[in-house]
Structures are given as C-alpha cells and as structure tokens.
Amino acid sequence: MAEFESPLVTIDVVILTLREGQLQVLLMRRGAEPFARWWALPGGYIHPEEDADLDAAARRILLAKTGIRTPYMEQLQAFGDGQRDPRGWTATFAYFALIASDALVLKQGANAEEVAWWQIKGKPVELAFDHARIVAAAVSRLRSKVEYTSLPAHLLPPKFTLPDLQKVYEQILGRQLDKSAFRKRMAEAAFLEPVAGEKRPASNRPAQLYRIKRGRGTIFFDRTL
Amino acid sequence: MAEFESPLVTIDVVILTLREGQLQVLLMRRGAEPFARWWALPGGYIHPEEDADLDAAARRILLAKTGIRTPYMEQLQAFGDGQRDPRGWTATFAYFALIASDALVLKQGANAEEVAWWQIKGKPVELAFDHARIVAAAVSRLRSKVEYTSLPAHLLPPKFTLPDLQKVYEQILGRQLDKSAFRKRMAEAAFLEPVAGEKRPASNRPAQLYRIKRGRGTIFFDRTL
DNA sequence: GTAATAGTGTCTGTCAGACAGTATGTG
DNA sequence: CACATACTGTCTGACAGACACTATTAC
Numbered sequence: 390m391a392e393f394e395s396p397l398v399t400i401d402v403v404i405l406t407l408r409e410g411q412l413q414v415l416l417m418r419r420g421a422e423p424f425a426r427w428w429a430l431p432g433g434y435i436h437p438e439e440d441a442d443l444d445a446a447a448r449r450i451l452l453a454k455t456g457i458r459t460p461y462m463e464q465l466q467a468f469g470d471g472q473r474d475p476r477g478w479t480a481t482f483a484y485f486a487l488i489a490s491d492a493l494v495l496k497q498g499a500n501a502e503e504v505a506w507w508q509i510k511g512k513p514v515e516l517a518f519d520h521a522r523i524v525a526a527a528v529s530r531l532r533s534k535v536e537y538t539s540l541p542a543h544l545l546p547p548k549f550t551l552p553d554l555q556k557v558y559e560q561i562l563g564r565q566l567d568k569s570a571f572r573k574r575m576a577e578a579a580f581l582e583p584v585a586g587e588k589r590p591a592s593n594r595p596a597q598l599y600r601i602k603r604g605r606g607t608i609f610f611d612r613t614l
Numbered sequence: 615m616a617e618f619e620s621p622l623v624t625i626d627v628v629i630l631t632l633r634e635g636q637l638q639v640l641l642m643r644r645g646a647e648p649f650a651r652w653w654a655l656p657g658g659y660i661h662p663e664e665d666a667d668l669d670a671a672a673r674r675i676l677l678a679k680t681g682i683r684t685p686y687m688e689q690l691q692a693f694g695d696g697q698r699d700p701r702g703w704t705a706t707f708a709y710f711a712l713i714a715s716d717a718l719v720l721k722q723g724a725n726a727e728e729v730a731w732w733q734i735k736g737k738p739v740e741l742a743f744d745h746a747r748i749v750a751a752a753v754s755r756l757r758s759k760v761e762y763t764s765l766p767a768h769l770l771p772p773k774f775t776l777p778d779l780q781k782v783y784e785q786i787l788g789r790q791l792d793k794s795a796f797r798k799r800m801a802e803a804a805f806l807e808p809v810a811g812e813k814r815p816a817s818n819r820p821a822q823l824y825r826i827k828r829g830r831g832t833i834f835f836d837r838t839l
Numbered sequence: 840g841t842a843a844t845a846g847t848g849t850c851t852g853t854c855a856g857a858c859a860g861t862a863t864g865t866g
Numbered sequence: 867c868a869c870a871t872a873c874t875g876t877c878t879g880a881c882a883g884a885c886a887c888t889a890t891t892a893c
Contacts, residue, residue, distance in 0.1 A: 396660055397620050398705065435621055435694070437703035442695035467692045467707050469660070470667035478662035480623065482692050482705070552845070567883055569847075593843040594890040611838060612882085777872075792856055794874075818870040819863040837855080846889070853882085862873070 396469065397479045400443070401432035401520065402451050403465065403527035407544045408490040410560055411508050412531075414524055415493070416516070417454065418503040423475045424517035428507070430524070431455060432481065447484040455504065457493060459486040461543035461607075465527055473519040481518075485527045487543040535561045539580050539608035542601055550589050550596035551575065558614065566614060574614065580605040621694065622704045625668070626657035626745065627676050628690065628752035632769045633715040635785055636733050637756075639749055640718070641741070642679065643728040648700045649742030653732070655749070656680060657706065672709040680729065682718060684711040686768035686832075690752055698744040706743075710752045712768040760786045764805050764833040767826055775814050775821035776800065783839065791839060799839065805830040 404415040416428040431454040440446035443464070451457055462484055469480025507514055509528055513521060534540045541557045542549075555571050575581060581599040588595035629640040641653040656679040658671075665671035668689070676682055687709055694705025732739055734753055738746060759765045766782045767774075780796050800806060806824040813820035 394662070395620055395622050396662060398623055435703070435705075437619070437621060437696060440696075440703075443692060443705065446694075464691060466689060467668060469671075469707070471662060471665075478660070478665075480660075480668065480707070482694070550845085567885090568845090569885085570883055572846075573882085588891095590891085591844075592892040594845045596845055613836060775872090792858090793872090794858085795856055797873075798855085813864090815864085816871075817865045819865095819872045821872055841893085843891090844889100845891095846887105848885105848887075850884090850886100851882105852884105853880105855878105855880090857877090857879105858875105859877100860873105860875075862871100864871085865869090866867100 397474070397476065398469075399432050399434055399479065399481045400447050400450055400484065401430040401481050401523060402447055402462075402484045402486055403430055403524055404451070404455070404457070404459070404486045404488060405509075405527060405531060405544075406488050406490045406493070406506065407557060407560060408506055411510060412528065412561065413490075413506040413508055414527075415455065416505055416507050416514070418505075419517055427517040428505075428514050429517035430483075430520045443482055447482070451484075451486065455493065457486075457488060459488050460547075461488075461540070462486040465523070465530060468519060468523060481523070483523045483526070485530060487531075487540065489544060489546040491546060532561065534607075536613045537610045539578055539601075539605075539610075542580070548584055548587070548598045548600050550598055552596055554599075562614065571614075574610055574612075578608045578610055580608045622699070622701065623694075624657050624659055624704065624706045625672050625675055625709065626655040626706050626748060627672055627687075627709045627711055628655055628749055629676070629680070629682070629684070629711045629713060630734075630752060630756060630769075631713050631715045631718070631731065632782060632785060633731055636735060637753065637786065638731040638733055639752075640680065641730055641732050641739070643730075644742055652742040653730075653739050654742035655708075655745045668707055672707070676709075676711065680718065682711075682713060684713050685772075686713075686765070687711040690748070690755060693744060693748060695744075706748075708748045708751070710755060712756075712765065714769060714771040716771060757786065759832075761838045762835045764803055764826075764830075764835075767805070773809055773812070773823045773825050775823055777821055779824075787839065796839075799835055799837075803833045803835055805833045 406413055417431050419425055419427050419429050433450040435446045440449060451459060465483040465485040467480055467482050471478045473479060535558060541561060542554060544557050545553055551572055555566060559566055580602055582602045584598040584600055587598040589598055631638055642656050644650055644652050644654050658675040660671045665674060676684060690708040690710040692705055692707050696703045698704060760783060766786060767779060769782050770778055776797055780791060784791055805827055807827045809823040809825055812823040814823055
C-alpha cells in the first residue's frame with residue numbers, strides 16, 4: 390500500500406442557540422491567514438497527545454475557544470476537498486452543538502478573541518473557508534430533527550417549564566403547536582422529570598419546572614409533531 | 615496558530631447487501647501490515663490530485679477495489695482515535711453503500727485480492743482496526759432508516775416488484791408487514807414508477823415491475839412502517 | 840372579584856392495520 | 867377447471883388535533 394500524503398485535517402464546531410426568538414450561530418473572527426479578519430466557526434487542530442478521540446478533540450476545542458461545556462454535541466459531517474482552503478486539499482470534521490442562550494453571556498468577555506452570535510435568518514455574513522455550507526448543514530440537521538426528537542430541549546437551561554419547551558419547538562418549526570397534543574407527546578416520550586416542588590413564580594398560575602432525565606439520550610418520537 | 619502534525623486519514627466503505635435472506639457485508643483480506651491477512655473493510659487513502667472531494671474519493675476507492683458503481687452511498691461517520699491503528703493517531707471517513715446482491719457476483723473473480731461476503735448475524739469475524747465497530751454503526755444506521763425511508767429499495771436490482779420490495783423491508787425489520795398498508799405507503803411516497811407494460815412472469819398472476827423514479831433521493835415517510 | 844397563564848378533558852374526523860374479497864396468470 | 871400469487875376494497879378501533887373547560891397564582 391503506497392503512502393500518500395495525508396490531507397490537513399481540522400475540527401470545526403457549529404454552536405447554535407436561540408436568542409431573542411431567533412436561531413443564532415457562534416462565530417469568531419480569525420486572526421491568522423488564510424482568511425485573516427474573516428468570521429469563521431470556532432475550530433482547531435487535533436492534538437494527538439491530548440485528545441483520546443475525535444469527540445474529545447471537539448470538546449477540548451470548544452472549551453478552549455469559548456469556555457463552554459455544551460450539554461449536547463454530535464458529529465455533524467466531514468467536509469473535504471481541494472477548494473475549501475487555499476493551502477490545498479483539506480478536510481474538516483464538523484461538529485454540531487446546542488447550548489442555552491444564557492450559558493455563554495458571562496464567559497464571552499473573558500476570551501481575548503472577538504466572538505459573536507450571528508443570526509441565521511436574513512443577510513448571511515460571508516464566512517471563511519466553506520463554513521457557510523457547514524452552518525447550513527447544521528441548521529438543516531437541527532430543523533429536520535426537531536420534528537421527531539427531543540433535541541431542542543438542549544437549547545434551554547437545565548430547568549425549564551413545558552410552555553418554555555413548547556415555545557422553543559414553535560420558534561424552530563415556525564408554526565404554532567397545540568398545547569394539549571404537545572404535552573401528550575412529551576409525556577409519552579418520558580425524557581423529562583418534574584423538579585420536585587419547584588414552580589416558576591408569576592402573577593398567574595406558576596408552571597411546573599422540569600429537567601431532562603439523567604442518562605436519556607436524544608429521544609425519537611414515534612410520530613411527527 | 616501552531617501547526618500540529620495532521621493525523622493519518624483514510625476512507626473505508628461498508629458495503630451492505632441482502633443475500634440468502636440475510637444482511638451481509640463485503641470484506642477484503644488485507645495484504646500488508648498492520649493486520650496483514652486479517653479481514654477488513656475495503657478502504658484506501660485520499661489522492662488529492664485525483665479526488666475532487668471526499669465523496670469522489672470514496673467512489674474511486676469502491677470502484678478500484680470492487681468494480682462496483684453503487685447506486686447508493688452516503689457518508690456514515692468519522693472515526694478517529696489513538697488506539698485504532700498501531701501506527702498512531704489515525705482517523706477514517708467511513709462511508710455506507712447499499713447494492714443489489716447480484717451486482718457483484720460477476721466482478722468478484724476479476725479482482726486479484728480475496729473478497730467475500732460475510733453474514734452480519736451470528737459469529738462475528740474478527741476484523742482489522744476498529745472495523746467491527748464501523749460495521750456495527752452502518753448496520754444500526756440502516757436498521758433505523760428502514761423504518762421511515764425508502765432506502766432499502768437500493769438493495770434490489772434496478773427493476774423489481776412490490777412483493778420483492780416488501781420482502782426486503784420484512785427481512786431487515788424482522789417482522790411481517792401488512793400487504794395493503796405497505797402498498798399504500800409506497801404509493802404515497804411516490805418514489806417508484808411502474809415499468810410500462812412489463813410484468814414478472816410466473817405460474818400465477820404476474821407482478822408489476824417498478825423502478826425508482828429518476829432524481830428521487832431517499833424518501834422519508836411521514837409515518838413509521 | 841379580574842386577569843393571566845398553566846394544565847386537563849372531551850369530542851370528532853381521519854387513518855392505519857386487519858382481513859376478506861377480486862384479478863390474472865399457468866397448466 | 868384448480869391453484870397460486872397479485873392486487874384492492876371495506877370495516878373498525880385508535881388516536882391526533884381542535885377547542886373548551888378547570889386550576890392556581892397575583893393584585
């Protein structure tokens with residue numbers, strides 16, 4: 390078997406959140422060439438000595454660049470070709486993370502590099518490399534999974550109410566859902582547990598708080614929403 | 615940004631088919647170290663000069679090793695860590711292909727290397743690297759997609775009958791399906807077209823032949839089977 | 840009491856699965 | 867004709883969505 394030169398490989402992470410009712414991505418401004426000063430996905434190289442595997446490398450990069458330990462991360466897709474990077478044939482392992490909108494607010498200032506949330510909807514910012522395509526793939530993955538999984542629950546803080554959760558689904562799907570049917574689905578899926586005794590106070594009937602049950606991965610509903 | 619040594623990357627292809635009512639994988643016996651003489655997935659290196667992108671590289675490798683142009687191939691998942699290859703930290707872009715059981719029979723003898731179909735069920739052969747895990751991931755992907763996609767149609771030759779297709783679904787799902795309901799689903803999904811005039815002859819009522827409509831990708835049913 | 844939102848009960852049209860019945864070929 | 871398998875029609879129970887009703891808090 391002949392030895393071919395291995396292409397340069399990187400890891401990039403698409404971090405999505407829901408802010409002000411809109412889906413947003415976390416972007417960083419690049420310092421170095423190529424694409425210096427362009428906005429790009431947080432990413433980096435694999436460190437063979439430190440990283441046990443690809444997932445660990447993705448988690449390390451995310452933590453180093455943003456200070457976030459995300460509650461949900463999955464491998465999105467690999468992208469590789471001769472055009473995406475002017476330095477030659479490269480490939481990237483793209484990851485896909487969801488976080489609660491308020492999880493990053495405090496940490497953001499701590500990092501020296503320029504970091505910002507960008508709206509998915511509307512005028513697309515021009516991104517470095519093929520990152521626009523990677524973001525599009527992540528959004529499309531999220532949108533398709535919303536219909537039949539519990540994934541959007543990771544866009545909320547650890548404790549939340551059922552009306553909160555329903556709003557998240559509605560914002561991503563872009564349509565209203567029936568309250569009764571929605572609650573039936575969530576109850577059947579059995580991935581939530583009430584936080585005993587706790588209620589969210591309000592000047593009306595307060596809502597029960599829930600959290601995702603321990604050890605529950607993403608739940609696939611047997612019917613679509 | 616410091617330059618880290620890029621890990622060695624490869625591409626491996628899990629080719630699945632249905633033979634004798636069983637799901638089977640295509641394996642090849644390795645010639646070179648590491649894992650010389652072990653059974654492994656067909657795979658190879660990226661050739662930056664030849665391969666436009668990852669998908670093209672996977673197609674080239676598949677064609678070179680087996681003579682197959684598969685009708686269906688998708689990226690499965692990337693696997694990378696420090697243990698899977700004794701040479702050090704490596705990663706592989708795993709692909710997932712489905713072919714009709716009779717598509718390879720003739721070509722197989724043409725290739726000098728030892729190639730064979732192995733049953734998924736029963737005693738698992740010990741595979742080189744982490745290929746057992748990759749095969750398991752591919753099978754699990756197929757099984758989960760069978761429930762709500764038209765994917766299994768690619769396990770059949772270009773022309774087939776609805777009873778053929780139903781048998782494929784039943785074999786993978788491991789349970790009987792209602793004929794009437796099954797045909798309703800396929801009709802709704804509208805990804806098949808009758809081959810005009812052609813019927814499969816038999817000593818009973820012959821079945822209508824169908825083929826997958828041009829330009830139809832994998833169809834997601836709106837309900838589970 | 841009113842206002843506001845949380846949470847539940849009920850009713851109805853639709854539809855999936857079960858199954859029986861019809862169609863079309865061979866010999 | 868019998869037989870085998872392809873294909874279709876019908877009936878029924880279950881259930882999703884619509885929507886109305888009740889519950890619980892603050893003021």
